[in-house]
Amino acid sequence: MKSFWRNKKVLITSGPTREHLDPVRFLSNASSGRMGAALAAEALARGARVTVVTGPAITPLPKRAQVVHVNGAQEMLDACLKALPGTTAVIGAAAVADFRPAVPSARKIKKQGAKPLVLKLVPTPDVIGTLSKRKKKGRPLTAGFALETDDLINNAREKMEKKHLDLIVANGPDALFSDKTRAMVLAKGGGAAFYSGSKKGLARMIFDFLGRSL
Amino acid sequence: MKSFWRNKKVLITSGPTREHLDPVRFLSNASSGRMGAALAAEALARGARVTVVTGPAITPLPKRAQVVHVNGAQEMLDACLKALPGTTAVIGAAAVADFRPAVPSARKIKKQGAKPLVLKLVPTPDVIGTLSKRKKKGRPLTAGFALETDDLINNAREKMEKKHLDLIVANGPDALFSDKTRAMVLAKGGGAAFYSGSKKGLARMIFDFLGRSL
Numbered sequence: 524m525k526s527f528w529r530n531k532k533v534l535i536t537s538g539p540t541r542e543h544l545d546p547v548r549f550l551s552n553a554s555s556g557r558m559g560a561a562l563a564a565e566a567l568a569r570g571a572r573v574t575v576v577t578g579p580a581i582t583p584l585p586k587r588a589q590v591v592h593v594n595g596a597q598e599m600l601d602a603c604l605k606a607l608p609g610t611t612a613v614i615g616a617a618a619v620a621d622f623r624p625a626v627p628s629a630r631k632i633k634k635q636g637a638k639p640l641v642l643k644l645v646p647t648p649d650v651i652g653t654l655s656k657r658k659k660k661g662r663p664l665t666a667g668f669a670l671e672t673d674d675l676i677n678n679a680r681e682k683m684e685k686k687h688l689d690l691i692v693a694n695g696p697d698a699l700f701s702d703k704t705r706a707m708v709l710a711k712g713g714g715a716a717f718y719s720g721s722k723k724g725l726a727r728m729i730f731d732f733l734g735r736s737l
Numbered sequence: 738m739k740s741f742w743r744n745k746k747v748l749i750t751s752g753p754t755r756e757h758l759d760p761v762r763f764l765s766n767a768s769s770g771r772m773g774a775a776l777a778a779e780a781l782a783r784g785a786r787v788t789v790v791t792g793p794a795i796t797p798l799p800k801r802a803q804v805v806h807v808n809g810a811q812e813m814l815d816a817c818l819k820a821l822p823g824t825t826a827v828i829g830a831a832a833v834a835d836f837r838p839a840v841p842s843a844r845k846i847k848k849q850g851a852k853p854l855v856l857k858l859v860p861t862p863d864v865i866g867t868l869s870k871r872k873k874k875g876r877p878l879t880a881g882f883a884l885e886t887d888d889l890i891n892n893a894r895e896k897m898e899k900k901h902l903d904l905i906v907a908n909g910p911d912a913l914f915s916d917k918t919r920a921m922v923l924a925k926g927g928g929a930a931f932y933s934g935s936k937k938g939l940a941r942m943i944f945d946f947l948g949r950s951l
Contacts, residue, residue: 541767544764545886546886547766547767547832547884547886548764548765548766548834548836549764549765549766549767550758550762550763550764551762551763551765552761552762552763553755553761553763553793579767581795618761620762621848622762622846622848622854625853630886630887631884631885631886631887632836634835634836634860636860637859637860638860639839639857639858639859639860640836640857640858640859641855641856641857641858642855642856642857642858643853643854643855643856644853644854644855644856645851645853645854646848646850646851646852646853670761670845671845672759672760672761672844672845673844673845
């Protein structure tokens with residue numbers, strides 16, 4: 524297993540992204556970046572070269588990983604496209620904020636008494652979906668995460684097909700900001716496994732699954 | 738100076754707040770909680786008893802402070818009102834998210850292709866403004882922060898008057914997530930001082946100003 528990944532390039536997205544309404548306020552989520560850090564550590568342990576494109580997360584990343592810091596989804600996609608050539612596997616572990624304000628304000632939006640504020644949000648680019656469509660002859664392998672609050676497995680399987688992923692990891696929102704996780708790992712070929720334990724253990728399972736796809 | 742604050746009760750709000758759109762996404766800001774932690778440490782050093790009501794922040798708070806963890810603005814206000822009796826000074830250092838989705842969704846909002854999403858936001862309760870209106874015979878003293886991107890001093894002075902504060906600290910967004918800060922401290926009586934340096938030094942100046950108001 525180790526020999527396969529030796530010197531292969533692995534690209535990982537990690538952490539939350541932020542989409543600003545104005546210079547102060549943003550839309551985001553509570554992703555800690557722990558899953559991305561665990562995946563980077565596992566890839567390095569298997570001998571891979573690792574690039575992590577990360578939003579503002581609190582978890583430190585392994586020193587031997589090459590780290591690119593980004594803020595929003597578009598910036599994350601641009602950084603990934605730049606890092607893509609030569610990559611064997613891409614794992615989208617970032618919790619990308621998938622809506623952004625259509626027209627961010629350059630100045631802090633002021634409260635106008637009790638008046639409501641109507642905010643038009645537009646979808647952000649689909650980072651892992653865009654990367655998986657860049658595949659040539661089945662490479663790179665792409666793995667994504669599906670954070671769902673209901674109908675977890677069906678929503679995840681649908682997402683895997685729509686985004687042309689080789690693997691999807693489906694979990695609930697309790698995985699955010701926790702070191703423990705419960706997840707379903709679903710592979711394109713039909714393989715599936717339930718996992719409960721540390722994010723480190725889940726990272727190991729993901730690389731085992733990806734190894735079998737190669 | 739120290740003798741005055743000994744055994745007095747100081748209430749501090751700290752960190753960002755989060756207002757959820759759905760179980761995963763929220764509106765927030767990049768407040769680190771460093772200012773609140775510096776204020777708590779300064780109050781403790783002066784002999785005060787300290788309660789900190791804090792949103793999800795990354796900065797550790799002094800061990801001797803009593804800490805109440807909250808998420809949204811309404812929860813922060815409720816916790817402050819509960820802690821208010823017997824308080825000599827309230828300092829609102831939290832960066833309260835001042836808009837929240839009018840109708841949060843119980844389920845994760847799904848992307849519908851390229852369709853925009855219109856989000857109606859309503860103002861959150863004004864935490865420090867509500868507390869300052871609870872004053873009886875000029876107590877507790879209330880101090881607030883004004884984070885402004887333009888016309889800093891005028892906006893801050895207006896806010897101080899409107900919210901019946903005794904003191905306001907005006908700064909720009911570069912103070913967020915930094916240990917250094919540049920700020921104007923404005924007192925109700927007309928006193929004003931410019932400050933540039935660590936948040937610890939700014940905390941000292943704030944308590945010196947508050948001491949003079951007593």
